[in-house]
Amino acid sequence: MEVKLSVRRYDPESTNTVPHFQEYQLEMDEAATVLDALIQIREDVDGTLSLRCSCRSAICGSCAMRVNGEAGLACNTKVIDALPSDGTAIVIEPAGNLPVIKDLVVDFQPFWDQVKSIEPWLQPAGEEPEGEYLAPDEDMLHLAGVVSCILCGACVSDCTVLEVDSNFLGPAALAKAYRFVGDPRDDADGKRLKALNEEGGVWDCTRCMKCVEVCPKGVAPMDRIMSLREKVMDAGHTNTNGARHATAFVDSVRHSGWLDELKLPIKSFGIFNLKAMISLIPLAIRSQRAGKVPPLIHKNIPEVENVRRIFDKVENKK
Amino acid sequence: MKYAFYPGCVSRGACPELYTATLEVCNILGIELDEDSLRSASCTGAGVLQEKNLRLGDTLNARTFAMAEKAGLPLMTICSTCQGVMSQANQRLVSDPEYLASINEDLKEEGLEYKGTINPKHLLWIIVEDLGMDFFHSKVVRKLEGLKLAPFYGCYIVRPTEALGFDENPERETSLEAVIEAVGAEVVDFPGKTLCCGFPILTINPKNSVKMVANHTIDAKDRGADAMVTPCPLCHLNLDGYQPNASSAAKRDIDLPIIHLPQLVGLSLGIAPEKMRLNKHIVSTKKLLSELAVAP
Numbered sequence: 001m002e003v004k005l006s007v008r009r010y011d012p013e014s015t016n017t018v019p020h021f022q023e024y025q026l027e028m029d030e031a032a033t034v035l036d037a038l039i040q041i042r043e044d045v046d047g048t049l050s051l052r053c054s055c056r057s058a059i060c061g062s063c064a065m066r067v068n069g070e071a072g073l074a075c076n077t078k079v080i081d082a083l084p085s086d087g088t089a090i091v092i093e094p095a096g097n098l099p100v101i102k103d104l105v106v107d108f109q110p111f112w113d114q115v116k117s118i119e120p121w122l123q124p125a126g127e128e129p130e131g132e133y134l135a136p137d138e139d140m141l142h143l144a145g146v147v148s149c150i151l152c153g154a155c156v157s158d159c160t161v162l163e164v165d166s167n168f169l170g171p172a173a174l175a176k177a178y179r180f181v182g183d184p185r186d187d188a189d190g191k192r193l194k195a196l197n198e199e200g201g202v203w204d205c206t207r208c209m210k211c212v213e214v215c216p217k218g219v220a221p222m223d224r225i226m227s228l229r230e231k232v233m234d235a236g237h238t239n240t241n242g243a244r245h246a247t248a249f250v251d252s253v254r255h256s257g258w259l260d261e262l263k264l265p266i267k268s269f270g271i272f273n274l275k276a277m278i279s280l281i282p283l284a285i286r287s288q289r290a291g292k293v294p295p296l297i298h299k300n301i302p303e304v305e306n307v308r309r310i311f312d313k314v315e316n317k318k
Numbered sequence: 319m320k321y322a323f324y325p326g327c328v329s330r331g332a333c334p335e336l337y338t339a340t341l342e343v344c345n346i347l348g349i350e351l352d353e354d355s356l357r358s359a360s361c362t363g364a365g366v367l368q369e370k371n372l373r374l375g376d377t378l379n380a381r382t383f384a385m386a387e388k389a390g391l392p393l394m395t396i397c398s399t400c401q402g403v404m405s406q407a408n409q410r411l412v413s414d415p416e417y418l419a420s421i422n423e424d425l426k427e428e429g430l431e432y433k434g435t436i437n438p439k440h441l442l443w444i445i446v447e448d449l450g451m452d453f454f455h456s457k458v459v460r461k462l463e464g465l466k467l468a469p470f471y472g473c474y475i476v477r478p479t480e481a482l483g484f485d486e487n488p489e490r491e492t493s494l495e496a497v498i499e500a501v502g503a504e505v506v507d508f509p510g511k512t513l514c515c516g517f518p519i520l521t522i523n524p525k526n527s528v529k530m531v532a533n534h535t536i537d538a539k540d541r542g543a544d545a546m547v548t549p550c551p552l553c554h555l556n557l558d559g560y561q562p563n564a565s566s567a568a569k570r571d572i573d574l575p576i577i578h579l580p581q582l583v584g585l586s587l588g589i590a591p592e593k594m595r596l597n598k599h600i601v602s603t604k605k606l607l608s609e610l611a612v613a614p
């Protein structure tokens with residue numbers, strides 16, 4: 001079948017150092033992957049095209065890039081699935097949120113720095129056992145998803161927070177952190193959770209689910225981040241806007257059945273956080289002027305006692 | 319067509335214009351809204367409650383579904399976030415009968431039981447799937463020609479695609495564009511349309527949140543958009559309410575009105591802008607409306 005690919009090219013050492021798209025036309029087999037197409041370009045059409053790959057079977061994690069705007073592994077994306085229905089070219093770009101070295105090759109240093117910073121090794125307590133550190137199967141089952149991570153960087157590429165803040169730990173490192181916090185053999189939870197509670201940690205995630213959607217291995221990094229939030233709060237770190245926001249939200253639903261939009265920001269910032277309180281004033285004035293203020297008196301939903309009873313019942317189960 | 323109406327917290331709180339516009343629009347489109355059967359339904363949890371206790375969130379949503387089921391009506395939402403949270407909860411409940419049975423245990427006392435037959439739907443999907451584009455076209459009395467609109471979906475109505483049924487209903491992926499085209503306006507496509515508006519971290523990391531507002535609104539504006547349209551009131555709150563902050567952070571004028579989906583539909587159905595409280599936005603819609611030659 002005939003295939004058109006539009007590949008983002010960038011070579012800081014060439015005469016044209018402005019990133020640009022170059023179109024290639026190929027004849028490909030129905031079973032071909034995007035990676036097959038790129039290799040064919042490099043081998044038969046244009047030897048200057050740079051890309052990373054190795055295993056060609058979604059194991060090594062080296063071929064993550066953006067296909068039609070979304071991150072994934074080139075080696076497990078079939079050309080036929082990526083072909084736009086309107087007959088235009090498949091758009092191939094390097095992974096996002098990482099500096100481009102050349103063409104589709106990005107610099108993974110920031111990625112490794114993030115992963116390293118969460119200390120991705122087991123830190124057990126007590127005396128070293130003679131054999132392995134043993135853990136019951138059932139305690140390890142919940143880690144089956146995270147240990148599948150192949151560190152390809154697809155989640156980092158499309159993370160909407162990293163796009164505005166390179167200080168964020170990012171989905172890959174946070175999922176890795178969960179892998180150790182959730183490991184029954186690891187004894188560094190206290191230290192780990194304290195660090196994850198800092199700025200750039202678990203609370204900065206927007207819950208946009210981009211990482212869940214693009215991960216080729218079902219790691220679901222965002223779900224791990226949410227579990228870490230719960231663990232951070234359970235460990236007693238409740239003095240952050242994030243923890244206060246979650247608590248205030250749940251309290252509002254418990255108490256009235258729905259969201260009290262006036263109290264929420266006040267409780268999230270903490271009533272004594274004067275600076276943040278003052279930062280709310282301009283919006284309050286703008287909203288007032290536009291006639292856009294939530295009702296001052298927050299009424300409970302009818303029969304709210306049913307909601308409260310569910311809260312009591314389910315929370316007792318926990 | 320009659321639906322059990324789930325308005326969500328925001329349309330009854332900070333975005334009353336969304337509620338009003340929805341009633342007006344549904345009236346003309348022949349969508350009958352039952353406002354009673356879900357009157358005592360709770361918040362979906364918006365994903366925040368689920369962070370703390372997933373089962374609690376699923377129980378509250380099962381309760382809402384059971385109420386709609388009891389009334390014998392399909393359920394309509396007008397919020398991308400409610401849609402997503404409900405779809406995700408529903409997927410967990412319906413795919414695991416044992417889990418559903420144990421959740422139903424906690425609903426018993428109220429005389430409720432969820433049987434798993436509800437398929438929550440946003441007004442956007444109802445227009446595209448239940449009414450159909452041909453019918454919708456036939457109702458449009460004022461073509462909004464010349465208007466350039468950037469779509470902004472809101473994360474929860476586009477991800478995760480599995481829970482949202484995108485495989486069975488592929489038209490959902492481009493539903494907002496379909497409505498923009500049906501009202502005669504031009505779609506301004508931009509990569510931010512399915513990304514995060516920044517609302518969930520507004521009180522957690524305001525700087526990042528405002529940066530997201532700036533990036534999306536400026537990108538849409540630079541691509542020629544006259545306004546942005548969204549099916550999500552939370553996106554509206556951030557993109558509209560914090561646009562002045564985004565503007566000063568980015569040190570440039572943005573001035574991009576953010577229109578709720580029902581307001582856009584309403585304009586094409588000939589509903590007067592003030593009836594849909596288009597004059598109650600932070601970013602003024604005055605210029606936009608005067609270009610459309612409809613009085614504000």
Ligand code: FES
Pocket residue numbers: 052053054055056057058059060061062063064073074075076
């Ligand atoms: S080449 Fe190894 S994962 Fe794609």
